[in-house]
Amino acid sequence: MRVDWRGALGIGLSALLLWWVLRGTDLREVWRSLASSSPLLWLLCTITATAIFPLRARRWQALLAPLAGRLPVAPLWRATAIGMMVNNVLPMRAGEFARAFAISRERKEVPFTAAFASLAVDRLFDGVVILALMLAATLDPRFPADATILGVSAARIAGSAAVFLGVVLVGLYSLVLFPERIFALGERAGALVSANAGSRARRLLTSFARGLGVLRSPALALEVLWWTVLHWFTNAAAFYLGFLALGLEAPFTAALFVQAIIGVGVAVPSSPGFFGVFEATALAGLTLYGVPNAIAVSWAIGFHLLSFIPITVLGSWYFARMHLHLSDLKTGAGTSAPGAP
Numbered sequence: 001m002r003v004d005w006r007g008a009l010g011i012g013l014s015a016l017l018l019w020w021v022l023r024g025t026d027l028r029e030v031w032r033s034l035a036s037s038s039p040l041l042w043l044l045c046t047i048t049a050t051a052i053f054p055l056r057a058r059r060w061q062a063l064l065a066p067l068a069g070r071l072p073v074a075p076l077w078r079a080t081a082i083g084m085m086v087n088n089v090l091p092m093r094a095g096e097f098a099r100a101f102a103i104s105r106e107r108k109e110v111p112f113t114a115a116f117a118s119l120a121v122d123r124l125f126d127g128v129v130i131l132a133l134m135l136a137a138t139l140d141p142r143f144p145a146d147a148t149i150l151g152v153s154a155a156r157i158a159g160s161a162a163v164f165l166g167v168v169l170v171g172l173y174s175l176v177l178f179p180e181r182i183f184a185l186g187e188r189a190g191a192l193v194s195a196n197a198g199s200r201a202r203r204l205l206t207s208f209a210r211g212l213g214v215l216r217s218p219a220l221a222l223e224v225l226w227w228t229v230l231h232w233f234t235n236a237a238a239f240y241l242g243f244l245a246l247g248l249e250a251p252f253t254a255a256l257f258v259q260a261i262i263g264v265g266v267a268v269p270s271s272p273g274f275f276g277v278f279e280a281t282a283l284a285g286l287t288l289y290g291v292p293n294a295i296a297v298s299w300a301i302g303f304h305l306l307s308f309i310p311i312t313v314l315g316s317w318y319f320a321r322m323h324l325h326l327s328d329l330k331t332g333a334g335t336s337a338p339g340a341p
Contacts, residue, residue: 011091013268014276021279025297033246033298041245042306049238049307050314052231056080056122059227062220063118066213068109078318079103085315086329088273088308098329102322113204120172121214125228126263127165133232134260137253144288161264175205176215183209235259242303248296250289258285278304 057077064071083099100115137143175182183202190201214220239255242248258281265281266274282300287293 011271014271014274016276017280018276021276021283021297021300025293029294030298030301033295034302037247037298037302038245041241042302045238045241045245045303046306046310048234048241049303050310052235052238053077053080053084053311055227055231055234059125059224059231060118060122062223062227063121063214064103064110064115065220066217067114067118068107071107071110075103075106078322079106081311081315082319082322082324083315084311085319088312088315090326091270091272094329101329102318102324105322105324105328117209118214120168121224124165124168124172125224126232127161127168129225129228129232130260130263131161131165133236133256137257137260140251140253142251142289143253143257173215175209179206179209232259238307239303242299242306246295246299246302248286248291248299250286250291254286254289257288258282261285273304273308275304 054073054077057073057080060076060080061071061073064076079099079102082102083095085095086098087093087095096119097116100112100119103115104110104112183205186205187198187202189198191198214224236252236255236259239259240252243250243255261284262278262281265277268277270277279297279300282303283293283296286296286299291299
């Protein structure tokens, strides 16, 4: 797949951040820290970090229930693994597209556009929960009251992210509660280009709205919330096991805080696998707790690689078994969803 200017910008930003992380760090000390760390704890960390993806697949089952009933978890797991693998090898979060495409290819009752819409809700729940856990972490007496990330206060970062999530939530619920008005608005906007573009915009919004059914059901929304909380506590546990592997002195609440900072950071355009962005945000978060630069970088590199490899291998295996090709992802939307542009 061709890398456009946005992908190139993301790769450039990742390279710059990686340079920033490494320029003031003694790499020999990083190597010594990793070499003397606990292999058993790193193994447990890797297993725990990989366990979040089956949890994400189970949550997706609830998200898609209003659209296609209770799908088996197995195809959802395969699509999730493929999506995460593609995120790790292609820029601009192409894995979100690949994940929706993979499930629409394997389960014909799930239109691509609706599957993609469900992932917007998926990310909304992620954002709400990681920000809530981040705010909870700041209540720990061990959290530095004057904390700043790259010169910006942690409170401002959380506040800005909350505002963004609020705007997304309003937009999604507007589509759920007032679909005809939004469809008509989209059609009029598309008609400014051409009559065909207006009708296409309406069909696209109609299909997209089908993936938002979970927002109409409090019971399903609570189920999704439960799996989201379990997912992010499991992820924080993986972070903490990495802390213990290195003998890094930081509380469990630091894992909750750092995962939120990383979650906000990887939302910006970056290279495949979020290299550079992950390390920079991890370093910024851990140094707030007094962790030396070399130890923080050791954790970031060790955790990133050990969480990167298993899901990339698994996703590649499923990608090959489904006889998919990267070129499929370029044309998949048009063949997977009626009326998709």
